[in-house]
Amino acid sequence: xxxxxxxxxxxxxxxxxxxxxxxxxxxxxxxxxxxxxxxxxxxxxxxxxxxxxxxxxxxxxxxxxxxxxxxxxxxxxxxxxxxxxxxxxxxxxxxxxxxxxxxxxxxxxxxxxxxxxxxxxxxxxxxxxxxxxxxxxxxxxxxxxxxxxxxxxxxxxxxxxxxxxxxxxxxxxxxxxxxxxxxxxxxxxxxxxxxxxxxxxxxxxxxxxxxxxxxxxxxxxxxxxxxxxxxxxxxxxxxxxxxxxxxxxxxxxxxxxxxxxxxxxxxxxxxxxxxxxxxxxxxxxxxxxxxxxxxxxxxxxxxxxxxxxxxxxxxxxxxxxxxxxxxxxxxxxxxxxxxxxxxxxxxxxxxxxxxxxxxxxxxxxxxxxxxxxxxxxxxxxxxxxxxxxxxxxxxxxxxxxxxxxxxxxxxxxxxxxxxxxxxxxxxxxxxxxxxxxxxxxxxxxxxxxxxxxxxxxxxxxxxxxxxxxxxxxxxxxxxxxxxxxxxxxxxxxxxxxxxxxx
Numbered sequence: 001x002x003x004x005x006x007x008x009x010x011x012x013x014x015x016x017x018x019x020x021x022x023x024x025x026x027x028x029x030x031x032x033x034x035x036x037x038x039x040x041x042x043x044x045x046x047x048x049x050x051x052x053x054x055x056x057x058x059x060x061x062x063x064x065x066x067x068x069x070x071x072x073x074x075x076x077x078x079x080x081x082x083x084x085x086x087x088x089x090x091x092x093x094x095x096x097x098x099x100x101x102x103x104x105x106x107x108x109x110x111x112x113x114x115x116x117x118x119x120x121x122x123x124x125x126x127x128x129x130x131x132x133x134x135x136x137x138x139x140x141x142x143x144x145x146x147x148x149x150x151x152x153x154x155x156x157x158x159x160x161x162x163x164x165x166x167x168x169x170x171x172x173x174x175x176x177x178x179x180x181x182x183x184x185x186x187x188x189x190x191x192x193x194x195x196x197x198x199x200x201x202x203x204x205x206x207x208x209x210x211x212x213x214x215x216x217x218x219x220x221x222x223x224x225x226x227x228x229x230x231x232x233x234x235x236x237x238x239x240x241x242x243x244x245x246x247x248x249x250x251x252x253x254x255x256x257x258x259x260x261x262x263x264x265x266x267x268x269x270x271x272x273x274x275x276x277x278x279x280x281x282x283x284x285x286x287x288x289x290x291x292x293x294x295x296x297x298x299x300x301x302x303x304x305x306x307x308x309x310x311x312x313x314x315x316x317x318x319x320x321x322x323x324x325x326x327x328x329x330x331x332x333x334x335x336x337x338x339x340x341x342x343x344x345x346x347x348x349x350x351x352x353x354x355x356x357x358x359x360x361x362x363x364x365x366x367x368x369x370x371x372x373x374x375x376x377x378x379x380x381x382x383x384x385x386x387x388x389x390x391x392x393x394x395x396x397x398x399x400x401x402x403x404x405x406x407x408x409x410x411x412x413x414x415x416x417x418x419x420x421x422x423x424x425x426x427x428x429x430x431x432x433x434x435x436x437x438x439x440x441x442x443x444x445x446x447x448x449x450x451x452x453x454x455x456x457x458x459x460x461x462x463x464x465x466x467x468x469x470x471x472x473x474x475x476x477x478x479x480x481x482x483x484x485x486x487x488x489x490x491x492x493x494x495x496x497x498x499x500x501x502x
Contacts, residue, residue, distance in 0.1 A: 013050060013080065013081055013082040013083060014042055014047040014048065014049050014050055014081070014082075014083040014084075014085060015049070015050060015051050015052070015053055015072055015075060015081040015083070015084050015085070016035065016038040016039070016042065016049055016051075016052045016053070016084075016085045016086070017052075017053045017054075017068065017069070017072055017084060017085070017086045017091070017092050018031045018034045018035055018038070018052060018053065018054040018055070018056075018068070018086075018087075018091070019031070019034075019054070019055040019056070019066070019068065019069070019091045019092070020034070020056060020091075031054055031056045034086075034087045034091065034116075035052065035054075037087060037116045038085045038086070038087065038116060041085055041114060041116050042085055045114070047083060047085075049085075050080065050081065051075065051080075051081070053068035053069065053071050053072040054068050055067065055068040055069060066098075069092075069093075069098065072084065073101060073102065073105055076105045076106065076109050076111055077105055077108075077109065079109060081111065082109065082110065082111055082112065083111065083112045083113075083114065084106075084111060084112070084113045084114070085113075085114050085115075085116070086113065086114075086115055086116070087115070087116045087117060088115050088116065088117040088118050089113075089115060089118060089132070089135045089136060090142075090143070092113070093136060095140070096136075096140065099132075099133075099136040099140075102132075103123060103129060103132055103133065106123030106124075106129075106132075107123050107124065107129060110122075110123065110124035111123050111124070112124075112128075113132065118135065119131065119135075121135075151248070154246060155246060158244050158245070158246040158266045158274065159244075159266055159268075159274060160274075161244045161274050161275055161276045161277050162276075162277055163175075163176040163177060163276070163277065163278065167215055167216055168215045169215065169237075169239060170183055170187070170212075170214065170215055170234050171183045171184045171186075171187045171240065171281060172184075172278060176278060177277060177278040177279075179278075179279060179281070182210070182212065183212055184281050186206070186207050186210055186212055187234070187235075187240060187281050187282075188281055188282060189206070190203045190206070190207070190231065190235060191235065191240075191281075191282050191286055191287070191290050193206075193464075194235065194290050194293055194294065195286070195289055195290060195293065195468065196464055196465040196468040197464035197465065197467045197468045197471075198462075198464045198465070199228070199464070200228035200229075200231050200232050200235075200294075201227075201228040202464075203226075203228070203231045203235075204225075204226040204227050204228050204230070204231045205226075207226045207231065208225050208226050212226070213225060213226070214226060214230055232258070232294055233256075233257070233258045235290055235294065236258040236261065236262065236290075236291055236294060236295075237258070237261055238261055238262070238265050238273075238287065239276060239278070240280065240281045240282055240287060241280050241281075241282055241283065241284045241286070241287035241288075242275055242276050242278070242279065242280025242281075242284070243265055243266075243273045243274070243275070243276060243280075243284065243287075244265070244266045244273075244274040244275070244276045245261045245262075245264040245265045245266060246264045246266055247260045247261055247264050248260070248264065262291065262295075267395075267398050269399075270395055270399055271394070271395035271396060271397070271398030271399035271400075271401075271402065272391070272395040272398075284391070288433060292434060308327040308340070308342070308355055308359070308463070309355075309359045309362060309363075309463060309466055309467060309470065310325060310342060310358065310359070310362065310470070310477060310479070311324075311325065311326050311327050311342075312324050312325075312326070313467065313470060313471060313477060314342065314477040314478065314479050314497075315476065315477065315478045315479070316344035316345070316346065316347075316350050316351050316478075316479065317350070317351055317478050317479055317480035317481050317498070318344065318347070318350040318351065318481060319344060319346050319347070319350060320478070322346065323344055323345050323346035323347070323350075324345055325342040325343060325344055325345060325351060325479055326342070326343060326345045327340050327341070327342060327343075327355055328340065328341050328342075328343045328352075339354055339355070339356065340354075340355040340356070341353060341354055341355055342354075342355050342358060342479055350481060351479050351480070351481045352481075352482070353479055353481075353482060353492075353496065357492040357496075358479065358492045358496065358497055360492070361492040361493065361496075361497060362470065362477070362497070362499075363458060363459075363466075365473075365499060366448075366458060366466075366469060366470065366473060367454050367455045367458050369473055369501075370445070370448045370449055370454050370458075370473075371454045371455075375449045390432055390435050393432050394429060394432045394433065397425050397428055397429040397432065398429065400425055401422060401425050401426070401429075404418055404421055404422050404425070405418075405422075445469060445472060445473075448469065472502060473501065473502055474499055474500060474501060474502055475500045475501065475502045476498075476499075476500040477497060477498070477499050477500075478497070478498040478499075479496070479497055480495070480496055480497065480498065482496075
């Protein structure tokens with residue numbers, strides 16, 4: 001396939017293209033090797049190099065932009081580059097779209113391509129174009145075969161609960177199995193914090209304050225700090241409940257990787273989730289509770305100055321269930337009344353009540369309820385979800401869904417029948433998984449119920465954890481409007497706030 005090309009020595013119109021798909025450590029060793037080989041070839045040919053174009057840790061077969069490749073094409077179109085050196089054609093182009101763009105630009109400008117591991121191609125000649133097209137087709141075929149083989153191996157490993165490599169997961173060592181204690185403790189604390197209403201930004205701040213960084217470094221090699229969004233993706237990962245999931249290329253293309261992991265939890269023939277070979281850091285119930293919390297539609301966090309005990313929890317006494325209350329007057333910017341007030345979110349004049357006495361009264365109700373001798377019964381309620389029974393029911397439902405899918409494939413049932421029956425099963429499965437999530441919230445009241453001094457323990461809790469307790473103990477809280485300026489009173493009582501126990 002090689003073409004004999006006559007070159008004019010000494011002109012600086014040669015570009016070297018470098019690319020490696022994955023650089024897990026960020027040290028650019030793969031690109032460095034390609035650079036050394038490319039420079040040696042240029043030296044042997046006596047081709048002075050004008051510029052290098054590098055795309056490190058970027059796959060050419062995906063949708064991510066390749067700045068280096070785009071710059072190379074631009075310089076070819078501008079007539080700056082007439083010769084291109086690459087390690088092999090699969091480093092230079094690995095999809096039909098970019099291959100066509102390279103061939104068209106190369107033909108227009110009479111570009112020659114020299115491969116360290118391959119033949120030269122003069123794109124100004126039909127033979128050179130044919131050689132490039134054949135090599136590109138062969139490379140794409142090899143990629144497709146390799147992808148199919150890797151997908152099958154990944155599926156087999158997932159079904160066996162094994163790890164197949166990849167970046168080091170947060171909470172574990174590089175082998176992905178051995179627990180890294182400091183990170184694992186931070187994860188366990190984070191799951192508990194989210195269940196108590198702590199915002200993800202606060203979780204990320206806590207991890208950063210502990211000196212922890214994400215396993216993936218920045219492109220310049222610097223450590224990457226945590227953000228609320230990156231912490232969210234970690235907490236949603238089934239691996240921390242010891243569950244094995246498989247993210248397919250199709251699922252990843254449809255949405256976020258976190259969503260693909262949730263949808264890709266692998267189950268065995270009995271419909272039970274496959275347990276991974278690494279140790280779980282939290283129970284499946286705790287993990288599902290956090291997933292439900294973080295994926296709740298319309299989830300929002302009040303701004304830091306708006307976070308009060310009853311914000312978004314208590315209802316307006318005029319609007320009822322149609323509107324909750326928010327707090328007015330931040331810590332640094334008090335309202336014109338000189339203090340913070342609860343106000344109806346829907347209408348300014350419905351409710352304007354001083355926050356402090358209402359919070360104190362609700363706190364007193366909490367302490368009184370959890371100080372009673374029967375308080376321990378709140379942890380042992382007959383309504384408490386049976387985690388083992390829920391797991392068995394979920395497995396049965398998944399098994400029935402698999403049976404339905406097989407019946408449809410064998411044409412034993414129609415598509416309408418499958419749709420109706422599967423719809424009912426999926427609806428019940430969603431209910432069961434929600435109950436599993438409820439089972440993961442059982443420890444929120446524990447520290448208060450077992451405390452020697454309930455009042456002191458309640459006062460020591462941050463607002464987010466106090467809000468979680470209020471949400472468990474009370475079915476509804478309604479703040480009534482004041483007939484006069486009673487919002488300025490120094491106390492509150494039943495006529496001010498209507499409370500319904502859970």
